[in-house]
Amino acid sequence: MSKRLVPSMTALQCFEAAARHLSFTRAAEELHLTQSAVSKQVAQLEDMLRHHLFLRIRRRLQLTPAGSLYLAEVNKILTQVDMSSRYVLTYGEQTEILKVATQPSFGVRWLIPHLKGFGKRHSNIHLDIRNEMEPFALLQGSADVVFFYGQGTWPGATCVELFREEVVPVCAPELLAGRELGSAAELAELVLLQSTSRPEAWHEWFLEQDLQSVSAYHGPRFDTFYMALSAAQTGCGVALVPRYLAAKELAEGSLVMPWNHAMRSAGAHYLAYAEHAAEVPKVRALVEWIHEQLQA
Template identity: 75%
Template sequence: MSKRLMPSMTALQCFEAAARHLSFTRAAEELHLTQSAVSKQVAQLEEMLCHHLFERIRRRLHLTPAGALYLEEVNKILNQVDISSRYILSYGGETEVLRVATQPTFGARWLIPNLMGFGRQHPNIHLDISSELEPFDLLRAKADVAFFYGQGTWPGATCLALFGEEVVPVCTPELLVGRRVRSAAALSGFVLLQCTSRPEAWHEWFQAQDLQSQNSYHGPRFDTFYMCIRAARAGCGIALVPRYLVDEELEDGKLVIAWDFRLPSSGAHFIAYPEHAAEVPKIKAFVQWVLQRVPEIKE
């Protein structure tokens, strides 16, 4: 293995400060060093990189093209060191971090509300929750626990079913004013909002009622159900979404069901974790908490 190029943190800080101020003097003042010390650190860095990072033009300091490129990389490094250090600083010695991956709308609409009280009951478990649109990399330790929608198969993982879902077409009450919806077929005359993750949704909804619509695949397309719901609330069209995701809007009248045909989805929502991690205390506690909340789903 070749020797790594590992400049010191001091050299990187001196370079970043000098590049930001375009002044060794001001960089030295900020870092509480002498101008000579800053200049020496930058010179050593240039020698290691075999490139000049600065040049003087009309007695003013400028970054070279190599220096500008290197500054972008150094900023990433220093920012990550800062984030990582604050991350550790904010937790006590007994705190365990549980990394949870979830799809955005599921996380915002179901998971987060159902986490109320978890912190009080498990004060030593800090939840680090991230939204993921792409398939999660659970087994490579990017997440300890993941929520996903599908058929419940994930190589190397234990998958526990949480609940299924039914999709319903929803829109604002105003969208239906003056327009009689006497059949499901009438919905094809509206703008049908599409969700990228469920491209066949409208086609399957019509097909389940022995209907064909030329507009099943037409309409604005959104990455998440959350965006579809927001578009429906804005009056952009009709969104076909899982019923449980719009309970709040249906209850307060911001959305209505355009035609009350509820189509059960082919998949279900699951919680997953690595097969070998079933008895890890933080994972076990979290999974038990989630499973206890599942009956609270409204039918």
């Protein structure tokens, strides 16, 4: 096996500080080292990489192209190490960390409200919830449990269906200016807010009502339903979103349905975990908790 090119943390810190200050002297002051020690660490790093990281011009430092490229990667590494170190400090020896990945809108509107009380029952389990637009975290090992929307077929994973959904058009009341639409076709005259994750949604919604609209693919596009909802609330147009995401606003009246047609989505929301993790206590605890919430 070839030798790994893994420089010391000291060398990386010296390089990062010198690159940030463009000065070995100021880097040394920050790191409480001598100027020669910082210079030596950087020189050793350059020898290892076989590239100059700095140009020394009239007692001033300037990053080379290789140095700029390396700095971006080193910053990521040092940031991750710092975050991981602070992360460990927040937990006790008896605590387990359960890493959960979820799509942003689902996490905000459904998952987090349904986690109320979980920490009280399982005080030894700390949840680490992260936004994931695609459900690949489980395969990459960066999550223990993943919540995703799709078809529920995932090799090597157990997928538990949570619920199916229906999507409905919503907009701010003032967008309609007090009028009632006479047909779904009139909706195409308004600005249709598009979803990046479901680009066919409006086309399919119109098609269900035997309508074709050239406007089905036109309009501002948003990465998340949550952003589309916000845009709809401010009067930017009509959003086509899962009903559960807009339930609060519809009940409050800050959003209305301009046309009362709900379309059942092709997929469903799932909870997934690796097959080999089925009996892992922390995973089982969350799976059972979510099951209880669905039965409540």
